[in-house]
Each structure stands twice: as structure tokens, then as C-alpha cells.
Amino acid sequence: MRIDVLGVVRALHDDGSPVDLGGPRHREVLARLVAAEGRLVTTDTLVNDLWTDPPARAVGAMRTFVAALRRALEPDRPPRNPPRVIVTEGPGYALRLPREDVDAHRFQDTLARARRNAAAVPDLGAALAAWRGPAYADVTGSAWAQRERTRLEELRWEGVELRARILLGFGEGADLVAELGAHVAEHPWREPAWELLARALYRAGRRVDALATLRRARAMLVDQLGLDPGGDLQRLETDILNGSAPPEGARTAWTGPGVRLGPRTTVDLARTLALAGGDALVRSRRDRLAAIHAAERTGDLSLTARIIGAYDVPAIWSRADDPEQSRTVVAAAERTLTGLGPDGPADLRARLLATVAIESRSADLSGTELKHAQQAARQAEDLARDLADPALLAFALNGVFLQSFSSPGLAAARDRTGAEILDLSTRHELPNFAVLGRLVRLQSASALGDLDAATSHANAADQLAATTEAPLVSVLTGWFRARAMAARSAEPGGPTAATAAAHYRAAEDALRTAGMPGLHRGLFPLALLGLRLLHDRPAPTDPHLDWGPYRPWTRPLVLLAQDRGEQARNALAAVPEPPRDHMREALWCLTARAAVRLGERGIAARAADALRDACADHAGAASGMLTLGPVARYWAEAEACAGAG
Structure with a gap:
């Protein structure tokens, strides 16, 4: 789920449907906990922030609001199980959600990244676009909310200006004029906004308009505030008049402020x-x-x-x-x-x-x-x-x-492609493609369950990466070694499932900062699910797990693990055909397992048919990063279910 406060306060389930939070006081309690950013808020603080003159039963009312919010935010929490979103901590309460699941926290973290590294500017643009109005817009008359609203609004203005400054450094201009014009109109006292608008106009080839903008800024500051423009505005006007401010060239791409490259x-x-x-x-x-x-x-x-x-x-x-x-x-x-x-x-x-x-x-x-x-x-x-x-x-x-992922059971064909890439790159000194060849062959051997061959390719890839300075390779091979540990945990005398899970966790930590969201999102929960299936255990039900793109296929098994059979049946009926990618066989296997558990013969038959040509493979192992075990096991179950009765 996620909570949004950049606008009216709201909460959304993970499927996007709204959570009924109750009345204004309920929403204000939740908002106040959001503002604390995970820290404890004492009951006394909550009472004093909600009421200027607290009534005699304010503490009891507060506890009622918290209890109602807990029911709304965790409707499926079993009785007597401790809450996981709004937790009791000492003399008060704290909100326990990942920062990325709260829009205000996500915005602040994105802004902080952009201050450190201009590469975060696309994320900053998305975070700014997520604002739906003033922060805590429906929490009126509360001093704490007004303070927080003012603080976040100041950060929002800074974000708009920081994004514009970075994009100007990359050579953009014309696309920013309208946005910065609106920003200046809304905040005419901000000198940085006037400077950025003038720079954008100048970059767009509108020198006269840029000078007119600076004159308007001067007039506004002198006439209405009695102040002269700051040094930055004065220097920019001088540079434009002298023609020394650098315009964007038609054939130039920018990689950073002040750096131009062809x-x-x-x-x-x-x-x-x-x-x-x-x-x-x-x-x-x-x-x-x-x-x-x-x-x-x-x-x-x-x-x-x-x-x-x-x-x-x-x-x-x-x-x-x-x-x-x-x-x-x-x-x-x-x-x-x-x-x-x-x-x-x-x-x-x-x-x-x-x-x-x-x-x-x-x-x-x-x-x-x-x-x-x-x-x-x-x-x-x-x-x-x-x-x-x-x-x-x-x-x-x-x-x-x-x-080559259009049909199941093509691991051997992909291995031949990887072998040719490796041969070409070795003979013609193409080290980056040599790494690719090794990783393709690692994945192919993993898909076929040949862990010895896959380990050999992983070791060779690591050696190549050391000479080509490719740090992402060790991230991928680290995942393979966790995948191998998971497979061996199901063998007699192998490592424990807990040891395998720890290796997956370490691999996940390395992947989190690798800059590959298409690979990262949802991979760790799917790996844990595969590990549980290897040990004939139910799916993990931790609500904080982000299943990412794999959610439709994992959802029926998660619901079954929560003893929600009818909802699992509905979720299974809505499962789409898996995309044609590394996880195609794995997702069909999940569908097959859920269909078997629910006795859905028609869906089991479809899954069995899709998996028939992949029976020599290991589910999910085409990724080289996780495994659900042999496809043949899931195919046999689905085939038996489809033919039952």
C-alpha cells in the first residue's frame, strides 16, 4: 500500500483502490504520523496537535482513531497479531512503511539525490509531477500541519529550480520556458526563478525576451521591495548584453553544467x-x-x-x-x-x-x-x-x-548464441561482449540445471570483469551463487533454507544500487517464493514485499498462504499469460501450482500445455538468478490435475 499527503491525505491499496480512512480526525492522525517520518509520536503530542483545547476524553478518542486506522490499513490482519503499519512504541505510535511508499518521503529522498547527482533529474521530475496540491491540503487549522506544509512547499520550489538548473546545464531551454514562466508568476519574489527563466529564454535563442525578463525582475524588486537585484541576476544581464552567456548549439549535446561534447x-x-x-x-x-x-x-x-x-x-x-x-x-x-x-x-x-x-x-x-x-x-x-x-x-x-524468449524450452539454442558471442569476442578482442557471452552461457546452463557448468561461466565472467572494470557482473554472478545455494538447500546434506535466504538477501542488497530497475523490482520476493516452493512451504505473506511486475502470478499463492481461498480463485482467474521474458516458465509454473491447489482443471491444462516443451528446464533459472525447481514437477502436477475426474 502507499500513503499520499502531497495534496489531500489518502491511502491506496497495492491494487490502486482507495482505503476508507474515516473522518477528518482519522486522516489527521495518520498525517501527523507521516510527518514524523517513522519516529515515535507520543499520545500527548498527538492530543495537543489535534485539539487546541483537548476534551476530557481526548486520549480515549485518540486510541479509537488509531484502532480504526489500523483496521482500515490492515484489514486482513488476523486477530491478536500485532499491527505492522501503525505500531505502538513506548508512550505513543509510529508509522512503519518504507519511505518509497509515502509520497512526501519519496519526494524528499529524490530531491536529496538530485542535489548530489544530476543523474537523478528524471526521478525528480516524476516526484514533482506527483504533487496533487498543497501538502496536507485537507488538514486545516492545525499549527503542525501549517508548519509542515510550508516546509514541504519550500522544498518543492527548490526542486523545481534545481531540476531546471540541471536541465539547462544539459542544454535544454525552450521546453523549460513555459514551466519557469508559471513558476515566476506564482513566486515573483524568488530571484533564482527569474534567473532561470532568463537563462531558458536565452538558451532558446530569445535574447531580447531574456533581457526583458531581467528588467521585469529588477522593476519588481526595486518598486515593490526597494531592493536591487542580487549579484547573480546582475552578472547574467551583463553576460547576455556582452554575448558571453553560452547558448546551446544545434549540434551539441550536454553532459553536465558547463561541459559540452559532440x-x-x-x-x-x-x-x-x-x-x-x-x-x-x-x-x-x-x-x-x-x-x-x-x-x-x-x-x-x-x-x-x-x-x-x-x-x-x-x-x-x-x-x-x-x-x-x-x-x-x-x-x-x-x-x-x-x-x-x-x-x-x-x-x-x-x-x-x-x-x-x-x-x-x-x-x-x-x-x-x-x-x-x-x-x-x-x-x-x-x-x-x-x-x-x-x-x-x-x-x-x-x-x-x-x-529468443518467445517460446519455452530454448535454453540450448540460447547457449549456442552465447557460445558464438564468446568465440567472436575472444578471437577479435571484444572484452565486453566476452562477458556477455559468459553470462548468456551461465543463464543457459542454469536453466538446464547444470550448476557445475554455470559456476564455471560465473567464475570466468568475474575474471573478465576484473580486467574490463564492469562491476555489474559481480552483482549478477552473486545472484547466481545464491540461486545455486537455494537449489542445493533442497538436497540431502545441503545448506539450510535460512542460509540460502541470507544469500539471496545479500545479493538483493548489491542489486539495489546497481541502476537496473527492470531487473531489480520484484526479484527478491520471487526468489524467496521459489525457495519456499523448493521446500514445499507456502508463499511468503509479508505485506512489505514488493512483488513488482510478478504480482499477478504470485498473488494467488500468497492468498492461499493466507487461507483466503475464494480470493485466490478470483485472482487466479484474472492471471494473464506471462510475458515472453526470462521468467516465462517460472510464471507458468506458479500458475500451474495455484491451479492444482485450487482444483482449477482448465487453467491447469493451459499451464501444462505451455510448460510441455520446457520439462528439461528449471523454472526461473533461465535468469541465472533464482530457481523454483524443475519445470517437470509443476508440469506433472498440472497434467494430473487437468486429467483428474
Whole structure:
């Protein structure tokens, strides 16, 4: 669930439906606990904050409000089980939710990251867009709420200005004019807002408007406040008059304040940063997109094709980290391919087609889009083979690999692709693609349950990563070793399930800051579920687990573990077909297990049919990061259920 206070106070279930919080006093109690940011709020403080003149039974009323909120926020909590959201702590209460589940906390954390690292600017934009009005908008007449509202509003203004300053540093201008104009109109006393608006106008080529804006700022400050403009405004006016303020060039992409690079240089830097992971990986995506936009503005198709195709960063995961950006890159590649035509340079067309194949790996692709991406992968491979370009062929084969999850049971075919990538990169000194080849082969061996072969590839990948400075590799191999530990925990004399869970937790801690949300979100809970299934235990029911994109398939088993059979049956009926990615077989196995437990013969038959060709594989192990055990076990159960009666 999540709680929002940037606007009226509300709470939402994890499916997006609203929680009935009760009356104004109930919402104010919850809001006051949110404002404490997880710290204890004593009962006396709550009473004094809610009532200017507390009634005689204020403490009793307060406890009634808290009890009602607990029922609303945790409707399924069994009797006599302690609450987990609003907890009793000493002489008062505290709210126990992850900071990312409360919009005010999420906004403050995002702003703090953006202050430290400009790569967080896309997240800052999203956090600013999440504001629905003044903070605690429906908590009126309370001094504590007014103080908190004022504090958060000041941070909001700072966030708007910080985001604009970072984007101006990246070379944007025209797109910020309207936004900054509205900001100045709403807050005319903020000198930084006037400065940023003038800079945006100047960057957009509107020198006269920029000077007029600075004159308006001067007039407002002098006439209404009796103050001269600050030094920053005065220096900016002088720089614009002298022509020394740097405008954005039509062929320039920006990587940071005061640093300009040509588009090709920028994308080369982005490619290098991508291999470093973490904030650098996030920055690399941003710089790549900036370079593509800059190249497209030149109208030079060949330049644009080279910029798009130069980002040949090996990709191992079949779900995009930033689906929206992937769609933007694919659209740019498609436009450029159309402009070049079928007779355009074969090497440029091959790189564009490989880019389409690699970036078209989001879970929400339609059937037509999927077929188009698979066709692009095959065309890129054919062109690269004809050109006898090993680096280009390795890049194209990366696209072939990512588009190979359309049907179950293709681990052996993917291993052949990985072997060719490894051979090409070894013979032609392409170390980053050598790492990719090892990881593809690790995943393939893991899918087939060959832990010895997979371990050998993991060790070799780690050795390569040490020489290529690719820290993300150890994150992935660390997950594989946790996956292997989980599998062995189900064997006689193997490690305990608790030991395997601890290894998954350590792997999760390493992944959290790796900058790969398409891989990270939901992976740890799914790994724990797989570990429990290996030991014939029910699904984990911790409400704080974020199941991410896997929630529809895990939900029936979680509900069954909570003895909510009818709701589990409804959830199973609503389960969609799994996306064609690394987890396809695993999600079908979860569907099969739930169908068997609920006696849903029709769904069991569908699952058995989907899994038939994957019976030699281990569920989820195609990821190289977790396992649910042999697919054959789930297939046999589903087959028996489907044929029962």
C-alpha cells in the first residue's frame, strides 16, 4: 500500500483502490504520523496537535482513531497479531512503511539525490509531477500541519529550480520556458526563478525576451521591495548584453553544467558509463537520449544512425530498465531506418535493426511489435554476417538472444548464441561482449540445471570483469551463487533454507544500487517464493514485499498462504499469460501450482500445455538468478490435475 499527503491525505491499496480512512480526525492522525517520518509520536503530542483545547476524553478518542486506522490499513490482519503499519512504541505510535511508499518521503529522498547527482533529474521530475496540491491540503487549522506544509512547499520550489538548473546545464531551454514562466508568476519574489527563466529564454535563442525578463525582475524588486537585484541576476544581464552567456548549439549535446561534447563523444561516454552501473548507468541512459535528440535536430540521417547504433552496450536482461526511453530509442531508430531506405549503408542499417531488437524487450509489447522485433533481430544478424564484421555480429547476436524468449524450452539454442558471442569476442578482442557471452552461457546452463557448468561461466565472467572494470557482473554472478545455494538447500546434506535466504538477501542488497530497475523490482520476493516452493512451504505473506511486475502470478499463492481461498480463485482467474521474458516458465509454473491447489482443471491444462516443451528446464533459472525447481514437477502436477475426474 502507499500513503499520499502531497495534496489531500489518502491511502491506496497495492491494487490502486482507495482505503476508507474515516473522518477528518482519522486522516489527521495518520498525517501527523507521516510527518514524523517513522519516529515515535507520543499520545500527548498527538492530543495537543489535534485539539487546541483537548476534551476530557481526548486520549480515549485518540486510541479509537488509531484502532480504526489500523483496521482500515490492515484489514486482513488476523486477530491478536500485532499491527505492522501503525505500531505502538513506548508512550505513543509510529508509522512503519518504507519511505518509497509515502509520497512526501519519496519526494524528499529524490530531491536529496538530485542535489548530489544530476543523474537523478528524471526521478525528480516524476516526484514533482506527483504533487496533487498543497501538502496536507485537507488538514486545516492545525499549527503542525501549517508548519509542515510550508516546509514541504519550500522544498518543492527548490526542486523545481534545481531540476531546471540541471536541465539547462544539459542544454535544454525552450521546453523549460513555459514551466519557469508559471513558476515566476506564482513566486515573483524568488530571484533564482527569474534567473532561470532568463537563462531558458536565452538558451532558446530569445535574447531580447531574456533581457526583458531581467528588467521585469529588477522593476519588481526595486518598486515593490526597494531592493536591487542580487549579484547573480546582475552578472547574467551583463553576460547576455556582452554575448558571453553560452547558448546551446544545434549540434551539441550536454553532459553536465558547463561541459559540452559532440553527440558522438557523448554517446561514447554514455557507453562507457553504462558498464559502471549505479548512478553512472542512469546517467548513461540520459546522455544517450540527449545525443540522439541532438543528432536528429541536425537532419543528418547518417550521423543520427551512427549515434543510435554506437551505444552497443551488451544487454543480458529481457525486461527494459526504462521502458519509456526504450520506446523513444526504438522510434528514433525506426524513423532513421525509414529515412535511409532499404538501399542505405548496410552497416548503419544493421546497427539500427540490432538496436530495435535489443530495445524492444519490454513486457508490454503487442504481438505485432514482438514479431517486428524478432524480424529486426534476424535481419541485423544476416547483414552483420554478410559484412563479416565481428563486433557488429556480436551486437546483432545480442538482439537475437534477447528475442529468443518467445517460446519455452530454448535454453540450448540460447547457449549456442552465447557460445558464438564468446568465440567472436575472444578471437577479435571484444572484452565486453566476452562477458556477455559468459553470462548468456551461465543463464543457459542454469536453466538446464547444470550448476557445475554455470559456476564455471560465473567464475570466468568475474575474471573478465576484473580486467574490463564492469562491476555489474559481480552483482549478477552473486545472484547466481545464491540461486545455486537455494537449489542445493533442497538436497540431502545441503545448506539450510535460512542460509540460502541470507544469500539471496545479500545479493538483493548489491542489486539495489546497481541502476537496473527492470531487473531489480520484484526479484527478491520471487526468489524467496521459489525457495519456499523448493521446500514445499507456502508463499511468503509479508505485506512489505514488493512483488513488482510478478504480482499477478504470485498473488494467488500468497492468498492461499493466507487461507483466503475464494480470493485466490478470483485472482487466479484474472492471471494473464506471462510475458515472453526470462521468467516465462517460472510464471507458468506458479500458475500451474495455484491451479492444482485450487482444483482449477482448465487453467491447469493451459499451464501444462505451455510448460510441455520446457520439462528439461528449471523454472526461473533461465535468469541465472533464482530457481523454483524443475519445470517437470509443476508440469506433472498440472497434467494430473487437468486429467483428474
